[in-house]
Amino acid sequence: xxxxxxxxxxxxxxxxxxxxxxxxxxxxxxxxxxxxxxxxxxxxxxxxxxxxxxxxxxxxxxxxxxxxxxxxxxxxxxxxxxxxxxxxxxxxxxxxxxxxxxxxxxxxxxxxxx
Amino acid sequence: xxxxxxxxxxxxxxxxxxxxxxxxxxxxxxxxxxxxxxxxxxxxxxxxxxxxxxxxxxxxxxxxxxxxxxxxxxxxxxxxxxxxxxxxxxxxxxxxxxxxxxxxxxxxxxxx
Numbered sequence: 001x002x003x004x005x006x007x008x009x010x011x012x013x014x015x016x017x018x019x020x021x022x023x024x025x026x027x028x029x030x031x032x033x034x035x036x037x038x039x040x041x042x043x044x045x046x047x048x049x050x051x052x053x054x055x056x057x058x059x060x061x062x063x064x065x066x067x068x069x070x071x072x073x074x075x076x077x078x079x080x081x082x083x084x085x086x087x088x089x090x091x092x093x094x095x096x097x098x099x100x101x102x103x104x105x106x107x108x109x110x111x112x113x114x
Numbered sequence: 115x116x117x118x119x120x121x122x123x124x125x126x127x128x129x130x131x132x133x134x135x136x137x138x139x140x141x142x143x144x145x146x147x148x149x150x151x152x153x154x155x156x157x158x159x160x161x162x163x164x165x166x167x168x169x170x171x172x173x174x175x176x177x178x179x180x181x182x183x184x185x186x187x188x189x190x191x192x193x194x195x196x197x198x199x200x201x202x203x204x205x206x207x208x209x210x211x212x213x214x215x216x217x218x219x220x221x222x223x224x225x226x
Contacts, residue, residue: 042200043157044216045214092157102145105156110155
């Protein structure tokens with residue numbers, strides 16, 4: 001069984017740039033969600049995708065967008081990067097469908113915005 | 115939205131000691147998970163426990179949904195248990211896919 005994998009593990013961007021983070025879900029899982037974790041804080045829910053559609057969203061602006069592909073993998077895109085976007089971005093997969101089931105997380109992508 | 119409070123915020127113990135971590139939440143939940151975040155940042159799934167009691171080796175967890183709290187027990191602590199422990203919930207009233215709401219975590223340090 002393959003776990004959740006994320007890429008890249010670390011990256012550095014400058015303010016105003018755009019970034020794409022990628023996630024492959026655990027084998028057999030059909031739902032993917034993304035979380036942002038600032039230093040010293042708990043993760044915060046960004047959004048969730050099921051059947052290639054966003055079916056839940058936290059308190060994040062539209063410049064945070066995503067995609068889910070037919071193989072259940074996912075991308076998180078952030079436009080017009082701001083300094084406060086510096087964080088660990090965590091992807092999780094589950095069998096939840098429309099709800100929130102038992103989540104399994106990847107190792108995260110650590111983004112630094114200068 | 116639902117509030118999640120974890121206590122204590124920090125805990126320093128000697129190897130071999132036992133500990134109890136607490137999670138209080140402000141609304142009825144239909145999902146509760148405990149995670150261990152290792153030094154590299156990965157969230158390791160410990161328990162999915164919206165109610166009842168579960169055990170896995172030296173770790174066990176109990177959720178009393180009617181009283182809105184959950185406890186994580188760690189027995190015979192080892193240095194590898196060090197890290198941050200998070201409780202995360204989904205409230206019944208949230209509706210749809212609202213995602214997990216995390217507490218601020220308990221930072222556990224096990225000294226040799």
